Amino acid sequence: MLRRGCRPGGRTGACNGDDAAVTSTSPGVLVLAATPIGRVGDAPPRLGEELAAADVVAAEDTRRLRRLVADLGVALTGRVVSYFEGNESARTASLVEALEAGDRVLVVTDAGMPSVSDPGYRLVAAAVERGITVTAVPGPSAVLTALAVSGLPVDRFCFEGFLPRKAGERGRRLGSLAHEPRTMVFFEAPHRTAAALAAMAEAFGADRRAAVCRELTKTHEEVRRAGLAELATWAADGVRGEVTIVVDGAAERIDVPSDPASLAAAVAETEADGTSRKDAILEVARRAGLPKRVVYDAVHKK
Numbered sequence: 001m002l003r004r005g006c007r008p009g010g011r012t013g014a015c016n017g018d019d020a021a022v023t024s025t026s027p028g029v030l031v032l033a034a035t036p037i038g039r040v041g042d043a044p045p046r047l048g049e050e051l052a053a054a055d056v057v058a059a060e061d062t063r064r065l066r067r068l069v070a071d072l073g074v075a076l077t078g079r080v081v082s083y084f085e086g087n088e089s090a091r092t093a094s095l096v097e098a099l100e101a102g103d104r105v106l107v108v109t110d111a112g113m114p115s116v117s118d119p120g121y122r123l124v125a126a127a128v129e130r131g132i133t134v135t136a137v138p139g140p141s142a143v144l145t146a147l148a149v150s151g152l153p154v155d156r157f158c159f160e161g162f163l164p165r166k167a168g169e170r171g172r173r174l175g176s177l178a179h180e181p182r183t184m185v186f187f188e189a190p191h192r193t194a195a196a197l198a199a200m201a202e203a204f205g206a207d208r209r210a211a212v213c214r215e216l217t218k219t220h221e222e223v224r225r226a227g228l229a230e231l232a233t234w235a236a237d238g239v240r241g242e243v244t245i246v247v248d249g250a251a252e253r254i255d256v257p258s259d260p261a262s263l264a265a266a267v268a269e270t271e272a273d274g275t276s277r278k279d280a281i282l283e284v285a286r287r288a289g290l291p292k293r294v295v296y297d298a299v300h301k302k
Helices: 045-053 062-072 088-100 121-129 142-149 167-176 190-204 228-235 260-272 277-288 292-300
Strands: 029-033 056-059 079-082 104-108 133-137 157-162 183-188 209-214 222-227 243-247
Touching: 029 045, 029 121, 045 062, 045 104, 045 133, 056 062, 056 088, 062 079, 079 088, 088 104, 088 121, 121 133, 142 183, 142 209, 142 243, 167 190, 183 190, 190 209, 190 228, 190 243, 209 228, 222 228, 260 277, 260 292, 277 292
Parallel strands: 029 104, 029 133, 056 079, 056 104, 157 183
Antiparallel strands: 183 243, 209 222, 209 243
16 A cells, blocks of 8 residues: 555655655656546555555546545545646646646546547646656556447547537548448437437448447446447437547458459358358448448349
8 A cells, every 4th residue: 555655756755764854856756547438446545555655636527537536445545636638738837847846646537548539638748748657557448348349440549539529620530430440439428319420320321230238337338339320310310428530440342343252252261251141241341442332232143
């Protein structure tokens, strides 16, 4: 268990038994701590230790922080400050000063890892620039959790964060990703999920595989897996809760003649590798850049 005033590199130096702390002027440590994205039981054990040991706790929402420490049974002994999008730029300088004075500064956001589509990046960059140690308490991540349960390829992926709110900017962003081969992970607000999925279907194709992961790890967790157009139709009725969208990457185009016999042969070859006929038709359509119906007709209307 970490104890305030008994940390190497902290403001008060190291403790030796009951001896008085020795004053130190060495720089402090910046700690980025992951917090639960749903169930508090998912919190890593070290999170409670770091919360209790911190000289300064910078929280995205101080009220949520108070609830979290109560649930964890932790007593905060350090100073608590708010650190959110609205004051991140202004407050970074004072946190850097605390670090340079030897404080152990802990950053927590509402859920997940600080700096990943949440406050924290500016402070990390400033600390690194000044040679201050930056470390992390690993833990829950909506990005990795959604990727793992999506059923889509996980060997290569990219995180795209939140899409632009304006339709034009969103369309341009998605257009630039139309040929991205890696699986893509997006965050989205529930009230914009339907529009985002519709825009993805237009940019990536109606049949591009995707998964909408809602309320991950919570009581009403739901994962919907389907083509983008089908998911957009489902979302049109309204979506609630925290949303993470995972989208299959663009398949490498193959030079397949578009005549029915050649398409049917390509499907048969894909099936021979153990793929179901339905998935083989979808795979050949994606790789050939053709509508799924064209390949389906080539197979079933001989």
